[in-house]
Amino acid sequence: MSPTPAQSGQPAQPGTIVAGFLAPHPPHLVYAENPPQNEPRSEGGWEVLRWGYEQVRQRLESLAFDTIVVHSPHWKTVTGHHLLGVPRFRSLSVDPIFPNLFRYHYDLSVDVELAEAIAAEGADAGLVTELMRNPDFRVDYGTIVSCHLARPQWDRPIVGISSNRAYFSFSNEVGEQEMLALGRATRRAIERTGRRAVLLASNSLSHRHFTSEPAVPEDMTAEHPYSHNQYRWDMHVIELMRKGRCRQLLDEMPDFIEQATSECKDGSLTWLLGALGVPDYPATVHAYGTVIGTGNAVVEWLPPDPAPGVAAPGVAAPSVNAVGGAA
Amino acid sequence: MSAPGSVVLGLIVPGLPHPLLAPDASPHWRRIRDAYDQAAARVRQAVEQDGADLLVLYSTQWMSVIGHQVQADPQPVWTHVDPEFHALGSMSYKLRMDADYAAAYAAAARARGLSCRTVAWPGFPIDTGTVVALSLLNPDNRLPATTTSCNMYADRGETVVLAKAARDAIVQGGRRAIAVAVTSLSARMHTRPVAPADDHLSSPKDEEWNQKLLEILSEGRLEDVAQLARTVAHQAHADQKMKAIWWLSALMDQGNRLRGTVHGYGPLWGTGAALVSLAPAATEHGQHEFDEDGVERFLGDAEVLQAPTARAPGGAPGAPAMERGLGRAGPSEVPPSVHVPAPARATAPARPSSAIPTGAIHTDTAPRPVGAYPHARRVGDLLYLSGVGPRQPGTDAIPGGPIRDAQGNPLSYDIVAQTRACIENVRRILEAAGSSLDRVLDVTAFLVDMDRDFAGYNQVYGEVFASVGATRTTLAVRALPTPIAVELKVIAAAGDVDVQKLATGG
Numbered sequence: 057m058s059p060t061p062a063q064s065g066q067p068a069q070p071g072t073i074v075a076g077f078l079a080p081h082p083p084h085l086v087y088a089e090n091p092p093q094n095e096p097r098s099e100g101g102w103e104v105l106r107w108g109y110e111q112v113r114q115r116l117e118s119l120a121f122d123t124i125v126v127h128s129p130h131w132k133t134v135t136g137h138h139l140l141g142v143p144r145f146r147s148l149s150v151d152p153i154f155p156n157l158f159r160y161h162y163d164l165s166v167d168v169e170l171a172e173a174i175a176a177e178g179a180d181a182g183l184v185t186e187l188m189r190n191p192d193f194r195v196d197y198g199t200i201v202s203c204h205l206a207r208p209q210w211d212r213p214i215v216g217i218s219s220n221r222a223y224f225s226f227s228n229e230v231g232e233q234e235m236l237a238l239g240r241a242t243r244r245a246i247e248r249t250g251r252r253a254v255l256l257a258s259n260s261l262s263h264r265h266f267t268s269e270p271a272v273p274e275d276m277t278a279e280h281p282y283s284h285n286q287y288r289w290d291m292h293v294i295e296l297m298r299k300g301r302c303r304q305l306l307d308e309m310p311d312f313i314e315q316a317t318s319e320c321k322d323g324s325l326t327w328l329l330g331a332l333g334v335p336d337y338p339a340t341v342h343a344y345g346t347v348i349g350t351g352n353a354v355v356e357w358l359p360p361d362p363a364p365g366v367a368a369p370g371v372a373a374p375s376v377n378a379v380g381g382a383a
Numbered sequence: 384m385s386a387p388g389s390v391v392l393g394l395i396v397p398g399l400p401h402p403l404l405a406p407d408a409s410p411h412w413r414r415i416r417d418a419y420d421q422a423a424a425r426v427r428q429a430v431e432q433d434g435a436d437l438l439v440l441y442s443t444q445w446m447s448v449i450g451h452q453v454q455a456d457p458q459p460v461w462t463h464v465d466p467e468f469h470a471l472g473s474m475s476y477k478l479r480m481d482a483d484y485a486a487a488y489a490a491a492a493r494a495r496g497l498s499c500r501t502v503a504w505p506g507f508p509i510d511t512g513t514v515v516a517l518s519l520l521n522p523d524n525r526l527p528a529t530t531t532s533c534n535m536y537a538d539r540g541e542t543v544v545l546a547k548a549a550r551d552a553i554v555q556g557g558r559r560a561i562a563v564a565v566t567s568l569s570a571r572m573h574t575r576p577v578a579p580a581d582d583h584l585s586s587p588k589d590e591e592w593n594q595k596l597l598e599i600l601s602e603g604r605l606e607d608v609a610q611l612a613r614t615v616a617h618q619a620h621a622d623q624k625m626k627a628i629w630w631l632s633a634l635m636d637q638g639n640r641l642r643g644t645v646h647g648y649g650p651l652w653g654t655g656a657a658l659v660s661l662a663p664a665a666t667e668h669g670q671h672e673f674d675e676d677g678v679e680r681f682l683g684d685a686e687v688l689q690a691p692t693a694r695a696p697g698g699a700p701g702a703p704a705m706e707r708g709l710g711r712a713g714p715s716e717v718p719p720s721v722h723v724p725a726p727a728r729a730t731a732p733a734r735p736s737s738a739i740p741t742g743a744i745h746t747d748t749a750p751r752p753v754g755a756y757p758h759a760r761r762v763g764d765l766l767y768l769s770g771v772g773p774r775q776p777g778t779d780a781i782p783g784g785p786i787r788d789a790q791g792n793p794l795s796y797d798i799v800a801q802t803r804a805c806i807e808n809v810r811r812i813l814e815a816a817g818s819s820l821d822r823v824l825d826v827t828a829f830l831v832d833m834d835r836d837f838a839g840y841n842q843v844y845g846e847v848f849a850s851v852g853a854t855r856t857t858l859a860v861r862a863l864p865t866p867i868a869v870e871l872k873v874i875a876a877a878g879d880v881d882v883q884k885l886a887t888g889g
């Protein structure tokens with residue numbers, strides 16, 4: 057049993073967020089990679105996005121971190137924010153929407169102590185939080201896809217946070233405030249427990265899907281943005297990230313959500329930006345591409361002032377390593 | 384024992400896990416569990432009395448984006464935990480699915496132009512709603528089942544076509560099915576925790592709408608609820624726009640010909656949970672509600688809104704019946720329309736003594752209109768009939784033969800038979816409206832070939848109308864919308880009007 061934060065007392069060093077990523081979860085990207093854990097086989101596809109994730113994996117190799125905190129749109133909860141609260145989960149994840157692409161055998165451990173600390177910090181901030189203690193629980197596929205793509209070794213414990221439906225129950229503005237508060241609570245909990253945490257926000261950008269699938273799902277001649285409007289919005293918000301204008305991004309987020317049917321409505325990106333203190337420094341865009349018409353970007357924020365003693369990878373000037381995917 | 388190829392019972396049931404996992408944690412949840420047990424008893428009764436042999440579900444908790452999915456794993460096994468209500472416990476299940484029916488259902492949906500596939504992968508995450516409904520309605524797996532996803536983009540047209548596909552497969556297989564809509568009425572959950580004993584509807588406007596819907600359902604007027612769905616979705620927190628109700632009504636009859644029983648209603652974590660059974664009834668209640676936004680058509684099936692009873696087995700096009708919802712105006716503008724079902728026996732309806740409702744008149748006994756118009760419309764004392772041709776109700780066959788083939792080549796046809804069929808259709812519409820042929824006041828006849836056909840038409844006309852004394856005009860026209868040679872446009876006195884007084888203005 058992990059000690060609770062109260063029992064463990066103050067850590068020797070305050071914890072920190074060593075990196076945050078926008079790390080979308082289309083199961084197609086795992087399918088395309090043919091990892092041993094996934095049952096279906098493919099001929100590839102969506103390479104640009106997968107190359108972007110390769111950059112994420114390389115970055116994580118260069119960072120010292122001990123836990124991955126992931127916020128997933130595909131664990132949907134209405135009554136509060138739920139967090140995985142069982143030390144280990146091992147099962148089969150079958151995507152209910154793309155079962156033909158994603159049937160993944162996972163075996164993961166959970167940083168229950170950090171999960172409890174986030175729940176406690178959130179509750180202190182007036183949020184409803186709940187630990188998920190049922191050992192039979194099946195971890196949602198969004199969490200698994202984002203974690204697999206960022207760290208396929210599964211050698212760090214994770215904290216899984218559900219997507220509260222505040223945007224849907226109330227409004228985009230209420231949802232945004234709720235997610236920013238959860239992000240701040242996450243940061244405080246990381247600091248208090250002395251964790252060196254990597255954060256993954258698991259949502260796509262524009263999110264209207266095609267309603268049909270090509271006979272060969274990885275047929276890239278069928279892949280392109282759902283609409284010019286969605287593409288234009290995606291490029292706009294990516295540009296704001298690259299320029300370090302996340303405050304403006306948050307201001308425009310309600311419009312982005314409505315006009316580009318953005319999966320940001322599930323709150324993951326706003327949570328990440330809240331945890332990172334709404335970055336005013338440039339993000340690195342590792343890739344942009346579409347998956348059944350939805351816009352997906354792999355984006356990295358490296359806080360400019362990592363804890364001393366860590367080999368800080370230089371904060372690069374804004375760059376786009378790869379953009380593509382539109383056929 | 385009900386006829387094979389039919390839906391013997393419809394059910395509306397809630398999908399949250401509380402009545403399954405924690406019925407005694409709250410009196411509210413207990414009430415829903417008791418109602419569930421009544422519904423399960425109703426299922427057993429349908430098995431024993433009607434020979435029910437299949438459960439077909441549609442669950443609003445199983446979302447899909449690429450068309451619809453139908454569960455076809457013969458024996459799905461899992462220990463399921465709800466993503467929200469994990470603290471209530473786990474749901475271990477071993478279900479019995481009808482893979483053959485599921486395959487026929489999905490194939491029928493594809494034949495109707497929908498994107499639809501079966502899923503049968505081990506470990507597929509069957510949604511909480513399906514697990515709860517099957518665990519409580521079919522605990523011993525006595526009936527094989529299947530369940531359908533709720534496509535998040537689908538609107539009414541697509542959902543109705545999906546239901547018709549479910550029905551095609553029921554007809555094809557000669558099944559006696561129980562159709563189950565796994566849906567809340569209102570779906571808004573609590574956003575902050577409440578003590579189970581204090582559970583309540585999370586929104587007063589939801590409560591108000593739920594009560595209205597239950598009143599309508601208790602009268603068996605399922606299609607009226609389907610027609611109200613969009614209004615409810617605007618005004619309250621409908622569960623997935625009430626798609627499950629569209630599906631259920633289209634699968635059952637789309638015509639309010641049902642007997643409704645509300646087994647229970649109450650809050651489940653802020654949502655409005657209701658258990659309602661709907662059994663086929665001999666009489667219909669008429670249609671009192673309709674979709675103000677108009678009906679949508681899914682392009683995959685141009686006949687999406689036809690009554691399913693008139694569709695040929697296997698979903699083949701043809702055998703059309705009345706289109707619903709067309710040619711109707713808002714309730715505040717004109718009185719409601721009358722939809723007259725075909726009588727079970729070919730007897731003339733009794734002339735009503737009381738006033739016939741004014742407004743549009745539709746009947747299954749006359750050929751389907753080829754556009755957005757009713758068969759007839761009453762204005763004051765008069766009935767105005769739309770143009771009536773010789774096509775046969777139900778089959779569209781043309782007595783005496785069509786005047787040209789599908790390629791437009793002329794065919795030989797019998798004008799006498801066509802004219803008789805025309806007049807017969809006029810008679811059916813008039814009788815459906817409570818009037819009769821002897822009350823016809825004015826006839827306009829359209830012939831496509833005056834030289835060839837006038838004599839034959841005129842002979843038949845005389846046989847019927849000589850004693851009626853209606854005024855008449857006969858015109859030659861270049862073409863009529865279907866390959867027919869003759870059409871009649873009729874004005875008649877309504878059945879409850881004294882024709883003599885009408886004539887004299889008395």
Ligand SMILES: [Fe+2]
Binds near residue numbers: 130
């Ligand atoms: Fe997603």
